[in-house]
Amino acid sequence: MPGCFKSSANTSRQLLIADDNEQFSTMVANVASRRGWVSSTYRDGRELLSALEDTFGPSLLFLDILMPNLDGIETIAKLKRFAAFLQIRVRFVTGGEHTNATAARMIAVASQLDVGETIYKPVTVAELDTIFSDERSILDRRSTRFD
Numbered sequence: 001m002p003g004c005f006k007s008s009a010n011t012s013r014q015l016l017i018a019d020d021n022e023q024f025s026t027m028v029a030n031v032a033s034r035r036g037w038v039s040s041t042y043r044d045g046r047e048l049l050s051a052l053e054d055t056f057g058p059s060l061l062f063l064d065i066l067m068p069n070l071d072g073i074e075t076i077a078k079l080k081r082f083a084a085f086l087q088i089r090v091r092f093v094t095g096g097e098h099t100n101a102t103a104a105r106m107i108a109v110a111s112q113l114d115v116g117e118t119i120y121k122p123v124t125v126a127e128l129d130t131i132f133s134d135e136r137s138i139l140d141r142r143s144t145r146f147d
Contacts, residue, residue: 013139017041018048018075019064019093024121028062031128035136044068045075052079058087058139062119065094076110087142089114089135095121 015037019025022043029039037060042048044067065072072092079088090113116135119127 013037013136014059015039016048016051016059016061016088018043018045018067018072019062020044020067021064021121024093028123028128031125032132035129035132037132037136045070045072045078048075049078058142059089060135060139061088061090062093063090065092073105076113079110079113087139089116089138091116091131091135092118093121094118 013036015029015032017025017028017039019028019041020043022041025041029041032039040051042051045063046069048061048063049070063072063075067075070078076090079090090110092115116138119131
């Protein structure tokens with residue numbers, strides 16, 4: 001799939017990155033891969049939604065608020081239909097103007113989903129390390145409930 005990056009690791013957690021900033025997505029995917037995550041990147045919400053049928057097990061989604069074609073708010077509204085059978089934890093990503101108000105709006109729209117703290121660009125490797133460590137613990141606890 002164009003715009004999609006996958007690493008290969010058998011015991012990894014899945015990270016889905018929907019962001020139109022290719023440089024940011026690649027950086028996050030590379031850091032995640034070094035931390036044992038299997039990463040897939042998507043340029044917009046449409047690419048993400050079309051790929052969700054192939055998603056399995058607990059997953060972490062980094063979802064950019066402002067993207068072309070299908071933005072984060074529209075994507076979240078459509079993502080709710082997958083919530084019943086996918087174990088997805090969402091982290092909104094933003095860096096534009098009015099980010100706090102937009103992030104609050106997205107969290108309200110995502111009320112049926114599991115949403116973590118918003119990630120504000122620019123983000124450092126150290127911040128990503130903390131996020132991946134925290135999220136792995138959360139997803140590991142969840143997966144033991146479903147095993």
